[in-house]
Amino acid sequence: MSLLRPCLRNVSRVVTRRAYSTIDENRSYGLKQAVAKVISDPQTEYSNTQELNYLSSSVNTNEDFASLVRLAARQSGQVRFDGAQVGYASRKKPVRVAVTGAAGQISYSLLFRIASGEMLGEDQPVILHLLEQPEALKALEGVVMELEDCAFPLLRGVVQTSDLAEAFKSVKYALLVGAKPRTKGMERGDLLRDNAKIFSAQGKALNDHADKSCLTLVVGNPANTNALIAASNAPDLAPENFSAMTRLDHNRALSQLSAKLSIGVEEIKNMAIFGNHSATQYPDVSQTGLTLDDQWTKATFVPNVQNRGAEIIKFRGSSSAASAADSALKHMHDWALGSEEIVSMAIPSDGSYNVAKGLYVSYPVKCHGQGKYTVVDDWKLNDYAKQKIDLSIKELQDEKKAVGELLKSPIDKRQANKQSASDNKK
Amino acid sequence: MSLLRPCLRNVSRVVTRRAYSTIDENRSYGLKQAVAKVISDPQTEYSNTQELNYLSSSVNTNEDFASLVRLAARQSGQVRFDGAQVGYASRKKPVRVAVTGAAGQISYSLLFRIASGEMLGEDQPVILHLLEQPEALKALEGVVMELEDCAFPLLRGVVQTSDLAEAFKSVKYALLVGAKPRTKGMERGDLLRDNAKIFSAQGKALNDHADKSCLTLVVGNPANTNALIAASNAPDLAPENFSAMTRLDHNRALSQLSAKLSIGVEEIKNMAIFGNHSATQYPDVSQTGLTLDDQWTKATFVPNVQNRGAEIIKFRGSSSAASAADSALKHMHDWALGSEEIVSMAIPSDGSYNVAKGLYVSYPVKCHGQGKYTVVDDWKLNDYAKQKIDLSIKELQDEKKAVGELLKSPIDKRQANKQSASDNKK
Numbered sequence: 096m097s098l099l100r101p102c103l104r105n106v107s108r109v110v111t112r113r114a115y116s117t118i119d120e121n122r123s124y125g126l127k128q129a130v131a132k133v134i135s136d137p138q139t140e141y142s143n144t145q146e147l148n149y150l151s152s153s154v155n156t157n158e159d160f161a162s163l164v165r166l167a168a169r170q171s172g173q174v175r176f177d178g179a180q181v182g183y184a185s186r187k188k189p190v191r192v193a194v195t196g197a198a199g200q201i202s203y204s205l206l207f208r209i210a211s212g213e214m215l216g217e218d219q220p221v222i223l224h225l226l227e228q229p230e231a232l233k234a235l236e237g238v239v240m241e242l243e244d245c246a247f248p249l250l251r252g253v254v255q256t257s258d259l260a261e262a263f264k265s266v267k268y269a270l271l272v273g274a275k276p277r278t279k280g281m282e283r284g285d286l287l288r289d290n291a292k293i294f295s296a297q298g299k300a301l302n303d304h305a306d307k308s309c310l311t312l313v314v315g316n317p318a319n320t321n322a323l324i325a326a327s328n329a330p331d332l333a334p335e336n337f338s339a340m341t342r343l344d345h346n347r348a349l350s351q352l353s354a355k356l357s358i359g360v361e362e363i364k365n366m367a368i369f370g371n372h373s374a375t376q377y378p379d380v381s382q383t384g385l386t387l388d389d390q391w392t393k394a395t396f397v398p399n400v401q402n403r404g405a406e407i408i409k410f411r412g413s414s415s416a417a418s419a420a421d422s423a424l425k426h427m428h429d430w431a432l433g434s435e436e437i438v439s440m441a442i443p444s445d446g447s448y449n450v451a452k453g454l455y456v457s458y459p460v461k462c463h464g465q466g467k468y469t470v471v472d473d474w475k476l477n478d479y480a481k482q483k484i485d486l487s488i489k490e491l492q493d494e495k496k497a498v499g500e501l502l503k504s505p506i507d508k509r510q511a512n513k514q515s516a517s518d519n520k521k
Numbered sequence: 522m523s524l525l526r527p528c529l530r531n532v533s534r535v536v537t538r539r540a541y542s543t544i545d546e547n548r549s550y551g552l553k554q555a556v557a558k559v560i561s562d563p564q565t566e567y568s569n570t571q572e573l574n575y576l577s578s579s580v581n582t583n584e585d586f587a588s589l590v591r592l593a594a595r596q597s598g599q600v601r602f603d604g605a606q607v608g609y610a611s612r613k614k615p616v617r618v619a620v621t622g623a624a625g626q627i628s629y630s631l632l633f634r635i636a637s638g639e640m641l642g643e644d645q646p647v648i649l650h651l652l653e654q655p656e657a658l659k660a661l662e663g664v665v666m667e668l669e670d671c672a673f674p675l676l677r678g679v680v681q682t683s684d685l686a687e688a689f690k691s692v693k694y695a696l697l698v699g700a701k702p703r704t705k706g707m708e709r710g711d712l713l714r715d716n717a718k719i720f721s722a723q724g725k726a727l728n729d730h731a732d733k734s735c736l737t738l739v740v741g742n743p744a745n746t747n748a749l750i751a752a753s754n755a756p757d758l759a760p761e762n763f764s765a766m767t768r769l770d771h772n773r774a775l776s777q778l779s780a781k782l783s784i785g786v787e788e789i790k791n792m793a794i795f796g797n798h799s800a801t802q803y804p805d806v807s808q809t810g811l812t813l814d815d816q817w818t819k820a821t822f823v824p825n826v827q828n829r830g831a832e833i834i835k836f837r838g839s840s841s842a843a844s845a846a847d848s849a850l851k852h853m854h855d856w857a858l859g860s861e862e863i864v865s866m867a868i869p870s871d872g873s874y875n876v877a878k879g880l881y882v883s884y885p886v887k888c889h890g891q892g893k894y895t896v897v898d899d900w901k902l903n904d905y906a907k908q909k910i911d912l913s914i915k916e917l918q919d920e921k922k923a924v925g926e927l928l929k930s931p932i933d934k935r936q937a938n939k940q941s942a943s944d945n946k947k
Contacts, residue, residue, distance in 0.1 A: 204843075211639070240837075346671055360674055403670065406666065
């Protein structure tokens with residue numbers, strides 16, 4: 096960091112005390128570097144550093160102050176991308192993040208953005224734990240080579256494995272992306288049971304190997320029931336630390352409303368997805384304060400959101416990947432770091448809105464950071480909404496029935512085999 | 522924005538004037554929102570706003586100050602993701618960004634990150650201009666649906682087209698990603714000429730329709746020669762506003778060095794790629810100050826960097842996409858917004874390092890923002906490096922010869938046809 100000193104001194108000679116008010120035009124390197132230094136060393140005591148004296152002595156007016164805040168904000172983006180350039184290396188301890196189905200399409204859109212800092216912040220180094228089937232490990236190696244090739248300063252390590260214990264060892268975040276897709280001629284019950292086996296084994300492994308505060312997001316479908324199964328096989332982890340993703344549905348709904356009303360997505364508040372992440376989900380607009388034609392809402396908006404996934408496949412020839420990855424990123428970001436506004440997450444029901452306790456249901460949620468959230472439970476829903484939500488809950492109950500036995504007796508053949516193998520050795 | 526007021530008032534009651542020094546633990550919503558407000562309204566006069574008074578009155582010590590700078594930096598990341606939540610809508614005018622080959626694999630990893638603000642900053646709204654072959658427009662529609670589904674606050678519009686004029690109309694940034702790939706049994710000469718036709722037409726269209734300050738990055742291979750062709754068909758645009766991508770090679774080299782020496786990528790400075798973006802490129806480590814075994818550098822490091830693309834294909838079964846997209850993002854980011862450290866970019870030679878003027882050659886470059894850069898032209902290279910670079914330059918001269926006629930007479934059949942069609946009408 097000694098690089099900074101001469102540069103700062105040079106700048107001190109030419110930048111007056113009012114420099115901040117015109118920093119937008121000046122792009123002074125000295126200022127930027129001083130800000131970068133302060134941002135990049137969050138653990139250090141700054142009271143007497145040259146950089147901080149320099150920064151603070153330059154702030155005389157509110158205008159200066161606003162410029163500085165904006166500069167810091169901009170610089171932060173700069174620091175993320177120019178990590179290698181400005182000598183930025185976060186002193187935070189790396190956290191371990193597991194991603195399953197790591198060689199798949201969603202993960203291909205997801206991993207690079209996690210490594211760039213978009214999920215947990217540009218000051219949080221990560222170690223990726225990537226789980227794949229043995230037959231996909233070679234393709235995964237290619238993905239990891241590409242991750243290395245990006246030279247992300249925040250990426251501090253990668254574990255590639257098809258072993259559940261290794262995949263979840265000490266992880267603080269788990270994104271369960273991989274799932275068995277429905278193939279032609281497959282019954283829905285078979286799909287549910289095949290995935291139930293996968294997610295019961297993963298829940299068990301998370302229980303035994305992950306950090307006890309691990310936040311687990313289920314992306315793989317049927318996501319809600321998979322989350323239920325994983326959580327019920329992880330008795331030592333809090334059920335609230337499991338969730339299923341309905342953020343993509345949430346954002347799809349925002350986008351549809353934005354297009355219909357010609358307003359920015361950021362202007363739409365208090366919209367949420369209720370129920371199952373499936374075609375029975377119910378996107379509720381009753382609290383948005385927007386003026387919408389009821390007929391349009393019922394006959395166009397709701398079905399459009401419910402069936403958007405199938406619509407994408409028609410055009411792309413394959414299912415949503417980049418948008419699913421984007422939603423997973425945002426779900427985890429808000430869950431870990433908090434969000435100001437209401438978002439949609441499928442979480443264990445606390446009985447709100449008359450849903451049987453324990454089912455994983457999408458609700459309007461406020462995230463407070465560090466995995467804490469509260470359900471927004473005081474919306475007055477109309478009868479139409481209630482009826483639609485009941486239908487979706489009914490579907491979740493049917494799914495639960497179909498996988499009933501796996502909720503109690505986790506099946507993990509690999510674990511069982513290992514166990515008996517080590518038993519034999521004794 | 523009236524939402525902010527009551528919230529701020531509430532917080533004012535509980536947060537003391539020393540709150541900033543413990544903001545890391547407190548995560549005060551009022552502070553965060555005040556910072557968000559200041560960041561998100563860069564055009565507004567703040568001297569007398571409640572938010573700014575609140576912020577500035579709380580800063581008494583350098584410690585407060587450091588906390589605030591860090592808060593602003595963190596909040597900036599927050600704002601990007603929670604745009605919809607904190608009511609953030611940038612007041613900057615949107616800029617138009619063209620991407621060719623928009624339904625391809627690299628673009629699929631690129632577009633979502635441009636729309637999220639990673640390329641031009643989280644305060645810069647964008648309108649995407651997506652160019653594809655007519656037969657790929659349906660698949661492109663699926664990609665655009667997914668972009669919409671992400672509800673990016675910064676994405677202000679999308680143009681989908683197979684018409685060059687529409688694709689480049691008023692764009693300030695162009696990423697030429699699409700190119701004809703080499704197929705089995707194809708001669709290198711044919712590949713060069715087929716792509717030369719594509720890039721001469723695109724250069725002509727950029728000349729006629731893009732913003733006069735448009736920055737154009739060529740990603741599609743053979744990238745250097747494609748850039749030369751595009752630029753030479755755009756007489757009204759500055760040749761310096763065209764470049765070809767060697768940032769992926771640059772980052773691959775950083776990653777190889779990082780792995781070899783067990784040091785962070787951010788610790789490696791003054792490394793650069795010289796020459797052509799091909800297997801003849803030369804990654805020079807002579808200015809890094811690192812202690813490296815010369816034998817390893819020559820026999821392992823250089824060939825590893827040169828042949829990394831082929832190596833990835835062996836594992837992935839397809840060529841690098843996400844890492845290429847990441848490099849395009851970083852190249853454009855630094856070119857547009859500046860970078861502190863030396864990066865690699867293929868730009869028109871100014872004669873530095875004995876390269877014939879005008880060839881598009883990768884050099885060590887310092888970016889000053891807004892498209893300005895300077896070649897770092899004072900490195901003392903050893904004879905081995907010079908010899909390797911000469912080989913790469915020789916290859917570029919051969920490529921130039923192979924496409925010679927297209928450097929002067931742009932071939933754009935669609936434009937030519939249009940012209941004769943409108944001539945007929947007269």
